[in-house]
Amino acid sequence: MARRRGWNGNPPETDEEASRRIVTAAVDLIRQTGSAISIADVAESLGVIRQTVYRYFPTADALLRAAAIASVDGFLDRLEDHVHGINDPAEAMTEGVIFTLAEVRRIPHLGILLTGAYPNVHPDGLLSPEAQAFGMTMIRRFDVDWARYGYDDVGLQELVEYVLRTMQSFFISPGDRSDDELRSYLHRWMGASILAQR
Secondary structure, three states: OOOOHHHOOOOOOOOHHHHHHHHHHHHHHHHHHOOOOOOOHHHHHHHHOOHHHHHHHHHHHHHHHHHHHHHHHHHHHHHHHHHHHOOOOOHHHHHHHHHHHHHHHHOOOHHHHHHHOOOOOOOHHHHHHHHHHHHHHHHOOOOOOHHOOOHHHHHHHHHHHHHHHHHHHHHHOOOOHHHHHHHHHHHHHHHHHHHHHH
């Protein structure tokens, strides 16, 4: 049963509710500050001591990952809406990359799933099984007949790895291109590689 003290006078009824409220507080704080947060920050916002938060999330990284996962469904829904009706794989992937880069800038905790660390990019984060599974989920939401363009499951997995490596370069060094300039650049070079599978 959840601890009854603190919680700004409104203690949770169950451990599940406590965990959910901690994650919600973390998501809200990251959205407000746009930067990394600590267990102490979350505890203070909830009116509890740090040990209460540690009971549910043993490290700040575990809490940040939970915050990222809590944001994934909304991100995937927005991504699906953004690429809806785009059947060309090069165009769809270009728009997907542009959208994802913008969303990670706008909602920093999404970067945790893609980079494996926050706020800095972990060198191997975008190559993790977790990030690649997330990438597969993303592209399967596209309105693209991947088989028509020569992609089987292995090809799709390699495509996800290639695109994640491309995005990693923009996380590390964003450059100064506008969205339209970046769109043109990605469609010309990344798009040609995607269509070469055929």
